[in-house]
Amino acid sequence: MKISLNWLSSLVNIEDKTPQEIDELLTMSGLEVEGIEEVEEVKGGLKGLVVAEVLTCEQHPNADKLRITTVDIGAEEAVQIVCGAPNVAAGQKVIVATIGTELYPSPTESFKIKKGKIRGEVSMGMICAEDEIGMGQSHDGILVLDTDLANGTPAAKYFNLENDNVLEIGLTPNRVDGSSHYGAARDLKVLLDRPIQQVAKPELLESFKVDNTSATVQVNVHNNEACPRYSGVTISGIEIKESPKWIKQRLTSIGLSPINNVVDITNYVLHELGQPLHAFDLAKVGNEINIKFAEEGQEFITLDEEKRKLKGHDLMIANASENMCIAGVFGGLASGVTESTTSIFLESAYFHPDVVRKTSQGHSIKTDSSFRFERGCDPNMTITALKYAAALIKEYAGGEITSDIVDVYPTPIENFIIDVKFKNVDRLIGQAIPQDRVVEILEGLEISILERTEETIKVSVPPFRVDVQREADIIEEILRIYGFNSVELSDSLSADFLASFPKKDKQILQRKVTEMLAGSGCHEVMTNSLTTSKYTKESSDLNESENVEILNILSADLDVMRQSMMFSGLEVINHNIRRQQKNIRIFEFGKTYHKDENGYTENEHLALFVSGTSTDESWIKKATSSDFHTVSSLVEKIFDRLNIQGISAEYISNDTFAYGLQYSARKKVIATVGLVHPKAAKMTGVKQEVFFADINWTLLVDMYSADYKFKEIPKFPEVRRDLSIVLDKNATFASIKQLAQKTERKLLKKINVFDVYEGKHLAADLKSYSVSFILQDENKTLNEKAIDKVMNNLIKAFETQLKAVIRK
Template identity: 80%
Template structure:
């Protein structure tokens, strides 16, 4: 929404305030200024152009079509200007572009006036024609002015040009009261303790009178719930022509193109008072009858933009005796508007219910200045004021007579909001004591009346245009926005009413974090059906058939139960992709499983991952690498790191679902199971290739998530690597090596990794060899050989004693 500073100055005395100060005031009151732009009526604003008087005009000695003039432009001495216009003469008042001025013949082209010589004669400026300065198209000669203005007077002043500053307001939906210049002035009035200038408007309204009743219009409101108030009148004998300059200036400043005097006046009143109006060509109001009714479902209607629209049954329409003329509060019709041939109008000013206007606007994707205000809630008490104001302006600038009484259909007046306010609650919510008299003055300045007052409470009456003020908290907010947020002092010691160290865990945010991480790892998200076939639970021992949640009214034998496992719906996706030659798959899904128990039905939240095919594509530099257990387990472990899950332990698992795998446990709870899907289970879904599957308890991970990440300074001293080759019983695991190493050397050992495993003819049966690397580092000093050897000796003894290891040298 745009607010013109010059327009605002006509409503309230703010000449002593800069645009930046007005910006701060409006923003502090809730009308947030998103930017301030300068608007020039003429490109360049005629800067550097002045009124001059031709004192001498002589023939140029070297050119028949040029004249050498001496022009008084208000300086100490006249300036010499060479002019080629045929009509230049001594004694004329002219427009002079001085040296340095930039002229804009059109908004897209410009040129700068420079000191120069023309055929040997010095020229210090230019005497201008109207097309050269963007004021017209004529180039028959220079502009000759009829004025007594002093030489040197800025040309912009002579032509009455008005540069403006325009505020771009980011209007929030609750502040429809600020959707006009009058609304912004109301806030400035109470902020600056100044009166609003209403003399012109008040005089026009006071002089309003009905000239005759020769063209009365009958109004029928058939949809009172959608149109609580409807007012209107007729004006006859008008002349459609160009608007006066001041109205065009006002509309241009906020980006509206003037159309004609009647339409421009309705737009002017809309943006000044916030009350939309509409003028119908009275000749198109057949039967002199206006009907406010709902549309016929499916009826066609052509709007002003020449688009034919199919109406809905809940669209509110303004119709004459035989056809629709306007979509109420949203958009006028193509055939009923004011044209150059219009001589009489029916002028409408109404209050349409926000709910109906909003629905219609959304259904037809139409956004207009009128719908913007109606759908947020206009002032029902402004209808008559705006109607009279617009009618008197039309009479003044379009002529004619008011030829009917005002029609005002308002069966159920909208009441003010009555609210009780306790002074102690004002102080409690604001956090600072505000004197009662100051509270009263703020509310009365906001046109909120005080009905009753005691030492502890007040009863207030809020006008209906303040649709956002209906509770005690809303009244307190009004007090605070005028009193000023910056006026509330901060205590020396701040405190809060909540424990900030225990923020609420947002499951959706965590899911988004993990989703982004998985997508970044090359995984695709899938969404599968929660309905599945009971054959999976009857064929797999790991799924208890008695816990199936059966569907009573099944549509298909293949969709007769709710899934107890997310494995098979994922396998079906893999099978579908493989059949379409998409064999390399990395996918994940957030979903639920469903279980029947003795105490009823339960749902469990899961995150599942599937990997099949190759983990990296074939290229000229490397062969394709088949996905394996570590491909999927590394992804799972990155999820744990992302959610800061601590204290995880692992155990081997083998069952009907997995050929092999691991279970991950934290806080004595299984949080994930990862492994290769048993081929028998995969074949149940038609999959014959290797598939690696991870089933993660998502609810458990959310509960265990901690935002309390531990950070420490990067070590300054180098790390050292030492390798050992251990010959062990083939039942020994790398996990046991890792556990023993960490218990033996807690201070210096930073990492343990296996980089080779060997079983074969060079080792006795039942043995295997692990090649293990150990990373040692002291964060406070550089390690020496003595310390390193001591550490490695301790590790070797631990492996020999606890695992029966033989160290290969």
């Protein structure tokens, strides 16, 4: 929401306060200012332009179309200016751009006035045409003024420019009372202890009178709960035209585009008083208005020319035969004010917030009106806003008031009556506040004191403060005006923890990882913890003596508790493959069970299985087979999600894994990832490749850290260098990575292998890794000397410690 300080100052005196001081006052009182923008009516604000007088005007000796003038610009001495305008003459009052002035003839172009010579004659400024200063389109000659203003007077004063500062307020849903300039002024009145103008201009309200009743409209409210109050009046004989300058200035300052005098006045009153209004073309209204719910499925065209299908809960404003407006949300195209409109019905209503909110959300329409109605407007403002707008329309569009004010308000909305104890005020604020000051604050906020004793007060809160309905709310109002900074700190402070430092919640972490894996295309499975003992008998990596045997077995295939998560997962894969589901990504949180000399142990694991293709075949590309990196990338994502630090990896090969990596952190194995050995897969009947990750979930939870470290994104570019490294066939990329990180800790940010080669061009016991190195200095741009130094150190380390050969 935008608040213009010029507009605000017309309601309460803030001329002695800077925008920053107003920002602080409003923010500390609950209307948080998110930014301040300087708004100029004309780009540049006519800075450096002054009213001046041409003293002399003579022909330029070297140019027929130029004149040499001396001009009084209000300085100690007159200045010489060369001018090419045909209408320049001595004795004229003109606008002069002084040396150093930036001119903006259009929003997209500008030029600076400099001291110079034109055809050999010195020129100390520029006599301006109206298009050159952005005050018109004419370029036929210089702008000649009819004014008695002194020479040197800023041009902005002559043109009555109104530069402004606009506050962007992040209005919280509970503070609809602050959704207008009057609402902000109401807080400043109390904060600064200054009077505020009455709601709307008193002279305009006093000028309101009914001229005749020749265009009376009957209003029928069919549901008073949805529309507790509906007010309106007709104005006939108006002329739709451009708004006066001051209204356009007010609206453009807060980002609204002027449309015409009637629509602009309704917008002006909305943003000044916070009461939405709507003007209907009276010719489309006829003599009857009905406020009723729409019929389900009806179609309605709104002002934006969108055809919308109505719901049964949409409250509509209709004439005798058709809908004209979605109540409180958006007007209809057919009944809106146009250039041909000569009479209007002006609406000012209070619609139930729930009704407007439901319709606004249902149609995804957000307007200035719905923003206020769905939070709860002031039901007592409808008549005041109606009279104010009607008087303005009559003043700037002409016409007559041709009906009495219609006001359908069968059940007035009552004030909130609240009992407040002074001791509770002091207790919650933490400081004793004089009772007279409490009363003064509340009355300043238009909260009436009904009764007062030494211990309590009974207050009456007007309905525009929808958020103040309890004693605690009253105390909050007192505190936000009294000032949080005014509450003194005691000499000795103590505090309880708002909450104890939480233990690591295993369930929350499991849910985080589950959501991540599901988002990566994996399906969660749950398998039986009971399995067959043949797996431990046939696998050398499992110890048969550690089997937890079942005493009352129901089946020979379910005679022990599982020692590994792998076989139950392979059984699931086999079940799916046999049903033509060959592309599989599954995971399971589960336990393994072991018997030892001390009894029995349970260990929590996370198992991941990937098999088949990772991408489906399409006309663009062929299917891609899953590989080791498909599952290892998922595992590394889990490490990142849990913020596991200091991870290392080493190559493994055994009866469980044909090949793979074993990840360690803090000298403990946290995960093993690799290709399931064909022998192990065959035990469950699986014949296609399966990649498996066995993660020690208990250790991962223990190592989880919520202490994420953030740093600013580097401003300087990164550099990539590639090396082709030939080394022993058994050497791993992990060894290259670890050595590189050990050799260069500061500038080396990322290492990646993008190609591996084994073949006839290399010896049988060798292979080649193509590796990229990303270098970056966070404080400056790297030069070639620094880059070469890092790369030479890496090459030397690879050659000496890995016995590698760097291919040139």
